[in-house]
Amino acid sequence: MTQLIALWHFERRLILPAALISVIAGAISRLPVQLAGLENAADSTWISVPTVARSYLLLSLVFHGVTYELRKPQEYHFYHNLGLGRIHLWATTAVFSLIIGLLINLIL
Amino acid sequence: MKLRADSIHKYFGEAAVLTGAYLTCETGGVVGLVGRNGCGKSTLLRVIMRLLPADGAFVEVDDTYIKSARQLPGRLAYLPQDGWLPDHLRIRQALRLYCPQPYRSQLEGHAWVQPFLDRKCYQVSAGQLRLIECLLILHSRAPIVLLDEPFNGIAPIQKEEIIRLIRAQAEQAGKGIVLTDHDYRHVWQAATRLVVLKDRNVYTLQKKEELKNFGYLPDSAWV
Numbered sequence: 518m519t520q521l522i523a524l525w526h527f528e529r530r531l532i533l534p535a536a537l538i539s540v541i542a543g544a545i546s547r548l549p550v551q552l553a554g555l556e557n558a559a560d561s562t563w564i565s566v567p568t569v570a571r572s573y574l575l576l577s578l579v580f581h582g583v584t585y586e587l588r589k590p591q592e593y594h595f596y597h598n599l600g601l602g603r604i605h606l607w608a609t610t611a612v613f614s615l616i617i618g619l620l621i622n623l624i625l
Numbered sequence: 626m627k628l629r630a631d632s633i634h635k636y637f638g639e640a641a642v643l644t645g646a647y648l649t650c651e652t653g654g655v656v657g658l659v660g661r662n663g664c665g666k667s668t669l670l671r672v673i674m675r676l677l678p679a680d681g682a683f684v685e686v687d688d689t690y691i692k693s694a695r696q697l698p699g700r701l702a703y704l705p706q707d708g709w710l711p712d713h714l715r716i717r718q719a720l721r722l723y724c725p726q727p728y729r730s731q732l733e734g735h736a737w738v739q740p741f742l743d744r745k746c747y748q749v750s751a752g753q754l755r756l757i758e759c760l761l762i763l764h765s766r767a768p769i770v771l772l773d774e775p776f777n778g779i780a781p782i783q784k785e786e787i788i789r790l791i792r793a794q795a796e797q798a799g800k801g802i803v804l805t806d807h808d809y810r811h812v813w814q815a816a817t818r819l820v821v822l823k824d825r826n827v828y829t830l831q832k833k834e835e836l837k838n839f840g841y842l843p844d845s846a847w848v
Contacts, residue, residue, distance in 0.1 A: 519698075523722055530713050594709040597676060598702045598765070599722060602694035 523599045527606060528613050530584060535576040535614070543569035570618040577614035581607065626687050627651045628701065628769045628801060630673045634681035635665070642668050643679075644825040650801040652768050655791055657816030658805040659841055664822045666805045667706065670771045674703045686769060702767035706774045708754060712747040716757060719746070728764035735760065737783075752778050759787055763794045769801040770794075776808050784808070788815045809836065 546568040585592060585606070593603055601609075633646040642665040650656045660666050671677040673684050675693050684691040686700040702723075710719055716738060720729050732738050737756045741749050749757070759775050772791075776784050788811055794800045795817070806812050813819060819830040821839045828839065836842040 519722055526711065526714055526718065526722075530711075589712070591705060591707045591709045592711045594676070594703065594705045595711055595714075595719075597674065597694045598697060598762075598767075600694050600696075600698040602675075605694065 520600060523596055523601060524606075524609055527596055527601070528610065531577050531580045531610065532617075535573055535580050536617075538576055539569045539572035540564065542572040566622060570621040573621060574614050574618040577610055577617075581610045626700075626768045626801065628673070628803070629683075629685050630669075631683045632681055633669060633672055633679060633683075635668055635672055635677070635679050641825055643672070646822070646825065646827050648673070648803070648820065648827050650769060650803050652799045652801040653795055654817045655795045655802045655804060655815050657809075657812035657819045658803060658822060658827070659809050659812055659819065659836065660805075660822035661841060662807075665825065666822050667773050669822065669827075670703065670773050670803070670805065673771065674701060676703070697767070699766050699768075701769050701771065702762050702765045704758060704762040704770070704772045704775055706777060708746075708751065708758070710746040710754065710758060710761075713745060715743055715745055716749065717742045719757075719761060723761050723766070724764045725766050732760055732764055752780070755779055756783060756787075760790070763790055763800070763802075768799070769803075771803045772805070774806050775804065776806050776811055784811055791815045809841070 543564040543566065546565045547563060593606070596606060597603075628648075628650045630646070630648045633643045633648075635643040646665075646669055648656070648658070648669065658666055658669070668677060672679040672682050673691070674697070675684070675691060689696055689700065691697065691701065717733070720732055720738070724732055733742060737753070738760060741753065741757065746754060755775075755778050759772070762770055762772065775787060779787065791802055791804065792815060795802055804812055804815055813833060819833075820827050821830055821836065821841060823839045823841075830836065830839075837844055837846065
């Protein structure tokens, strides 16, 4: 249980920025279609869901690298003491982002 | 419980830092590890914790071979030199993750911790945070604790309190503690056994005066 809570604390720092930029990327990817007036009635959403999902998958890994490998590598020690090594944390981020990416695709 | 780190070999490129180093620590004892700058004290602790890949290392706590982080909970905990508490975490959340009861309740009422309980780590000054980090590790679940320069950035009066706490955790709570710091007088005060890292190996000292023989203190130093 302790490890699950620690993993949540580790991941929650990545979720918001990755999700925010993914949504922006999804909206921007639809801009040319909307500006050109090419959207049809069946596809009139303001956002491209597949782009959001793919961006999230990529960006959460990028944010993991920037936050924990470049900016705050010493924070790995906190999780290491709890039994969560660096490889474990990278794997968790990959799995977590894959799940969230799939959920975005399924739900939206 | 007993920590046994044996045949520790570590090279950085061609440079040998540790060649067959040996270190033990039993619960109830405080091992003071001293040595010159760059002699490999932190490297030794990081290899023991499996934070750094070694060219050879046998580390066990009782009969459990420590191969990776997975074996650490409930056995070993490490206080690194630099701030390691996640910035976005509140002190109370860190306590919940690290400290079992009744330690957690004790610390929540501790004068060094209580005013900052609901602050995030980045909102606490470096010195205060160091005190909290020391308390957190010393009251963690692990029976063996490795402290790398715990007195960094701590006021003299609070150093005395940390020493008292280290001794208390060893004698009363039965923890085994490995302590390294450049403030050798404080290490000497806290330790029940002193070892020195010299020429890539660890040697046990019988008397403080031997620190001069190992080239750690100048001949003129008063010990």
